[in-house]
Amino acid sequence: MFHRVAPLNRHLLLAGFTFSVLQAAHADTVSVAVAANFTAPMQKIAAAFEADTGHKAELSFGATGKFYAQITNGAPFQILLSADDTTPTKLEKDGKAVAQTRFTYAIGTLVLWSAQPGYVDAQGQVLQTGDFKHLALANPKLAPYGLAATQAMDKLGLTAKLQPRWVQGENIAQTYQFVASGNAQLGFVALSQVMVDGKIAQGSAWQVPAQLHDPIRQDAALLLPGKNSAAAAALLKYLRGDKARAIIQAYGYSF
Structure with missing residues (x-):
């Protein structure tokens, strides 16, 4: 049986359809260079961002030091989510980032982690007493978490x-991966890589005291190719919103 749509419902449907069309018409893609430690939270944020705004975030993950080299050599990234606060500052001084767009989107936490339950003790004494053969860390010249590990x-x-x-x-x-595969018995990684719902997902870990290394202050910056991008502006705003911040905190970051 055919049911006629009431005028009010018809107007609501038309308004919703019009909004969807307008959102799609203005949707754009933003290219984002993301520090490797921020992979899991950024994947979730990107999905929420697309659902909420219609814009799509195209993500590339890697070492901050390598991204710096690529950006200075003309890589067309529009946003950098760095693992430190010095790289965005350098890019701004180099004229590769838009002035006064930098902000701290997260403060990272370094952990000593083993895939083996009970292997890493709560005080990190395993570093002095353990019979491990290999200790994994990120290259301190490229990765801020690696630098923090050497400082500790x-x-x-x-x-x-x-x-x-x-x-x-x-x-x-x-x-x-070195640690997860067992090729290294333990290693210094980001808390976000081993935390799920506020708990260590597997293995054992020691949260390295913050006073043992420089703060891992992770800054975002708008890069020159993204200067006039509505999607880039929208993503930077979204990262400061409640939904993104809740995701970030769930992975063990602070602000």
Whole structure:
């Protein structure tokens, strides 16, 4: 049986359809260089961002140091989500980032992690007493989490003892894989890589005290190719919103 749509409902349907068409018409894609440690939360944020705004975030993940080299050599990224606060500052001074667009989107946490339950103790004493052969960390010249790891070992007076056992990943994602695969018995990774719903998802971990290394202040910056992009502006605004911040906090970051 045919049911006639009431005028009011017809108007609501038309308004909803019109909004969807307008949203699609103005939807755009923004190219984002994302620090490897921020992979999981950014994938969730990008999905929510697209659902809420219609804009699509095209994500590339890697080491901040490599992104800096690519951007200075003309890579057309529109936004950088760095693993530190110094790289966006340098890009701004280099004229590669738009002035006064930098802000801290997250403060990261370094952890010593093993895929083996009970292997890493709550005080990190395993660094001094463990019989491990390999200790994984990200390349400190490219990855801020790797730099933080070397600073922590320096302050603990363990660099000379542990350096022969280092296995360096190109970025924090590769470092995580070294440990997850068992090729390294333990390693320094980002808390966000091993935390799910506020708990360590597997294995064992020691949260490295913040006073043992420089703050891992992760800054975002609008790059020159994104200067006139509505999608880029929308994403930077979205990162500061409640929905994105809730996702970020769920992965162990602070602000």
